[in-house]
Amino acid sequence: MRHVNELRWDPLSREWIIVAGHRSKRPWREKDSTEKCPFCPGAPEIGSRSDWKVIVLPNKYPALIPNPPEPSIVSSKLMKPSKAQGICEVVIETPSHEGDFDILPLGHVVEYINTLVNEQIKLLKKPFIKYVAIFKNKGREIGVSLTHPHSQIYGLPFIPKKILDEYESFKTYYKEHGICLLCDIVREEIATKKHIIYENKYFIILFPFYAKWPYEIHVYSKKHISSLTQLNIEERTHLADTIRVVVSIYNNLFEKEKEIPYIMVFHQKPPEANDNYFHLHLEFYQPYRDKDKKKYAAGIELGFGVFTHDLDPREEIVKLRETCKRATSFLDEVLGKCY
Ligand SMILES: [Zn+2]
Ligand SMILES: [Zn+2]
């Protein structure tokens, strides 16, 4: 029997679900070894290419494909399937099997951003792609079986609900106040210095007032920019700087150089949307409240969408700022300053 691979519309929450039955066949790597790693130089997936820093590969178990099968059922009034048409890619961040952005040179992380920008431009040329979702999942605790540093790109045939919700907030705020919501938040945070952890010429790293996860971190551009493609090379370099700093903060948060799992997402405007109604930002989530206490998204969070933040944010900002100072001392180069 062929596995179901389609989109299904949830009319209650008004969002698409990607059904990808074939992904249950994905291998879970019990032991990690460089010999079998498909992302290490020399692996069949990489081929004979040798002089690379960052490369993009097709996802071997894609949730979306360019030529998907027809949906498993005919659409009815309430059951609406659609074709799972899209493109899923993996971005190998470095040939090196270990480590993270904090041990890569700044120029290498700029090349990573350049790769994301180029991929995004390429994917948006496909008529069936409506949004490019860029993210990184790191750590076995959050289900990542491959430890080789990598990110993912989903070229989606719809705009994700979270992005639509943020877009509505930006739009409403702009109409009421005549200014972009995040531009206004950045202005206030720079003035009050209440939640800033780090600042360079073009970006701030923030522990937002509205953090849901423990030690959640956001990166906001100071200038109004709505998409990665609008960043010039100097701005990309400063964005790369903030990514290195955030990752180094997470890797030094609880114990010196103990890596913790995290998720990094790039939130950009829907491609067709008005530039004024979205402000580019990165969000980082990690589950630890303390070195061995984890926060789980459970009944109230998953069942009701209500987050309980089980720490004192006033203590978290102090710890994040202290960690920033220590974490940046391990980096070979930084372009800004910790608070
Ligand atoms: Zn590897
Ligand atoms: Zn803005």
Ligand SMILES: [Zn+2]
């Ligand atoms: Zn966001």
